[in-house]
Amino acid sequence: DIQMTQSPSSLSASVGDRVTITCRASQSISSYLNWYQQKPGKAPNLLIYAASSLQSGVPSRFSGSGSGTDFTLTISSLQPEDFATYYCQQSYNTPLTFGGGTKVEIE
């Protein structure tokens, strides 16, 4: 199985901050990497697919980069509605696996 490791597991930030979350795969997954946002009591919501493609309707302050084993999700200017938990997920092969999550909290 491909293991997905996110860092940090949590972070505190202020509105307007630039935030970067890292995801590392245990083997190369090309660009088969997706990012999701999850708010309490809700299902995960797709933000970025294929490492860097922005899902329709997602604000442009979200961006993704990387390929192979190392990926990043960047929020260019954190907004109040962005306080949530973020997950990466590899779609290179089955079993489809997720990272452990990064909780973004208000500083």
Next chain:
Amino acid sequence: QVQLQQSGPGLVKPSQTLSLTCAISGDSVSSNSVAWNWIRQSPSRGLEWLGRTYYRSKWYNDYAVSVKSRITINPDTSKNQFSLQLNSVTPEDTAVYYCATYDRNYKYFDPWGQGTLVTVSS
């Protein structure tokens, strides 16, 4: 657009069978371009993909090794839905269970069902 609506009990006794259903609107369970998945989430295991069913001229299933001996995912073409059955449950199966659509071309989960908290307890 595609919407998924989950249903099923929130409490299951140990050793019994967990059964959930996911009703699909806006697409067909027999679509060739998607797969229909079950994913669960718990504090101890995080987000865990359990398995999927999909149609490519015939029906296929893939299951996670961790539950392979206990899981069945079935399509129901008459009701345009799919189901999850997990046998011989233990308290470790307590989790929020989600159904989710997997796009064959873009390889992502979207949309998801609303989630069902299933507690395994006597």
